[in-house]
Amino acid sequence: MSTSSRSLTYGKDFGLLYRLRLLLGGFVPHLILTSYSLLAVFPVVMILINSFKTRKAIFGEPFAFPNASTFSLIGYETVLSRSNFTQNFINSIVVTGVSLLFILLFGSMAAFALSEYNFRGNTLTALYLSIGIMIPIRLGTVSLLRLMVKLGLVNTLTGLILVYIAQGLPLTIFILSQFMRQVPKELKDAARIDGASEYRIYTMVLPLVRPALGAIGIFTMIPIWNDLWFPLVIAPSAKTATITLGVQQFLGQFVSDWNAVLSSLSLAMVPILILYVIFSQQMIRSITAGALK
Amino acid sequence: MSTKPGSRAFPIHIVVFLAPAVIVYTLFMIYPLIDSLRLSFFAIGSDNREYFVGLRNYVLLFTDSNYAPRFWGALKNNIVFFLVHMLVQNPIGLLLAALLASGGWGRKFYRTVLFMPTVLSFVIIGFIWNLILSPLWGVAESILKAVGLGSLFRPWLGLESTALVTISLISVWQFVGIPMVLFYAALIGIPEELLEAARVDGATGWQVFWRIKFPLILPTVGIVGILTFVGNFNAFDLIYTIKGALAGPNFSTDIMGTLFYRTFFGQQLQLGNPTMGATVAAMMFIIILSGVLIYMFLWQRRIQAVEM
Incomplete structure (x- = not known):
């Protein structure tokens, strides 16, 4: 050309x-x-x-x-014997996985309601739910921590998960409702005539927006996996530390043990790099597609 | 938009669909944000109760000899941090995107490699660069020596005059992939006929880019700008990882995020103060909100006016 x-x-x-x-x-x-x-x-x-x-x-x-x-x-031996690497790793997988599941579930339900029904307060609800796209949840940390103390959720993975669900919902709902609007109306009306309930129609629409779910999944996952702030503030205990926090603390202690530092960095990088190599094309394509909207 | 019109009882299934998201979001995002803003007008007395103090916390933050130098310092540093991103990260992102969009082989490969640092955590990035730039290891120094610039090497992260810009550049290195991909998406979305017409008229590649492509991707320039702004004034992790909460040397890398953390939790001799922490967070809120409003009402409106 x-x-x-x-x-x-x-x-x-x-x-x-x-x-x-x-x-x-x-x-x-x-x-x-x-x-x-x-x-x-x-x-x-x-x-x-x-x-x-x-x-x-x-x-x-x-x-x-x-x-x-x-x-x-020798570095890897030090890391595996002296740190909570395995525990941290499992914590990260649980926190990221469970948060992601609920973000996609709650997010798709809300997006379905907003895109499907013309009810009073629709626009207002959509606007309310999109405040969190631009205003970082971090700014409410002081009160969030107090709330977690009150609910007895400090140093629990549940506390972290709830925060991440709240953080992930706004963008998920915003993007998913755009995708759901494109699902042909005839399809849903045909099902309604056949007597399908509204819940059934939701489960019918869900597979149709699967590419969007995948893209959102990847984008919500990375910041949760990499976050340092909330693990540090809400769940800093050794038992609940995620891999990002665990590595940060380990590196602080072993700062002069170069073998251990390099090995723990490598161990922390490799899972994300493998995921990235597998999903990078899909991920970049989905930003490209999303940005065109 | 298919639903039974009219004002019958509010359909229960809509409530069921919306409730979980609205409840979690309200309880763990909106409530803490509002309550935190409220706390910035209170102080906690020695009896552990909250007392309304009006704007006193803000006055303290702006004028008190303990708080004010830190606040204005962090704000100034944060502006520098943001400017480095705007002047270095986004132009490089645009350049890389333009090169990728102009075709040629290896596009997918370059895209994948260039975006890679973005998916790594701040903790990893921070430590990696700490090691690479460390005079102890000497990797950066050896590279400079190899190209005959050995005398330029300094322990950049350790010097008060260079630490902030160095950390900003590390952050640029990490995030250049985001503007790159967004610009790339915008550039490949431009209809080919527009460009072809200009080329037939004899426009050079440079002219085509600045006169046709760039004006067409202005909406993306705005999006990249506001994303950079929000991200930068909310930053914390990278500086905490490299420099700790004290953001040394001598607070030269202190930004709003580290100031917030220190004020809230306390550091060394300074006791943590939740209400002052909330006040710092409220200032961050005001700064970020102003940026978003300027973007929405000034930038987007102007862009729309131009497009019409």
Whole structure:
């Protein structure tokens, strides 16, 4: 496409200048993109390769890949024996998984009501539910903590989960109701004529917006998994610490043990990186699609 | 929008559908936000009861010799933090998006790699850069030496004059993927006929970009701007991870988020103060809300006027 249009512009001039431009036009973008890609992965790669080396090799030859003489797993041994890594990991999975489930369930129910029924106060309810898209829940922390104390939910995963559900709902409802509006009306009316209840129609619409559910799922999941603030404020105990908080505390204690620091960073990164590699195309495509709306 | 019109009793199924979301959201988001704003007008006495004090907390925050320097310092630093994102992150995001949107091979690969840091947590990012920039390890120094710039190396994160900008740039490094993907989506959504017409008229790539593409993606520029604003004035994790709650050296990296945390929970000799914490949060609320309102009423309206 671009080549044909360029030849339109420079059609009469097939001289050196034109060929040079064409060459640069193809080369410079790749140079910039490649350099920036290197900048993006370089720090991560440095941590990963050095986590498998002896302390001496980490400092002696930081840029080298581990080899037979520099390979060491001592950092990983320290992390697995001295930290609550497994417990933290399970906590993170429970918190993220349960929050996500309820965000999608409650969010889709509310989105269905807002997009399907023309009731009094519809617009007002939609507006009320979208305040949280722009105003961060963090700003209510002082009262949120008091509320958690009153409910006896401090240092429980339930407390965290409730906060994350509240945090995830506004954007979920906003996006899902846009998608649900596109479900053909005839489909639902046909089911109604057949005597389906409104609840049945909701369960019928849900699979039709599955791509949107998937995209929202990924986007709500990452901030919950990575959050440091609420685990720190609401559930800082060793028993309830999530992986993000656990790693933060572990790193604070072992700051001079470079093997342990590099290994715990690697262990914390790998699950997210694997998920990212699997879902990245879908994820980026869904932002692209969402942004076009 | 198919429902029985008229004003019969409110249909029960609508209540069932809305109730769970509205209840959880109201109880754990709206109530804490409102109650926290209320608390900013109260003080807790030695008898552990709340006393209404009007605007005293705000006056303390703006003028008291203990609070005021920290508040104005954090606000100033937060503005610097935001400006670095606007001037570095978003232009780089736009550049990368423009390069990606112009086609060529490897687009998917670049997109995936460039977006990767965004999915990692602040804690990981903070520590990684702490290590890379550490004079102890010397990785950054060796790289600068290799290109003959070794003398430029400083312990940037440790110096009062450079720590804030360094942390801002680390955050830019992490989040450049978001403006990139949003700009990219906007750019590939431009109808090809518009661009083709301009090219036939002899416009260069540069002209096509600034005269046609950029004006068409202005709505996205606004969205990126407001997302950056809200994210930056709510930031905390990265600075807490790299510098701790004291946001050193000498508070040079202190922003609203770290000030909020410190004021609420206390740090070292300073006792935690929930109502003053709520006051700092209320200031953050006012700042973020003003940004959102300016975006909604000034920017969006102007964009719509231009489009018509």
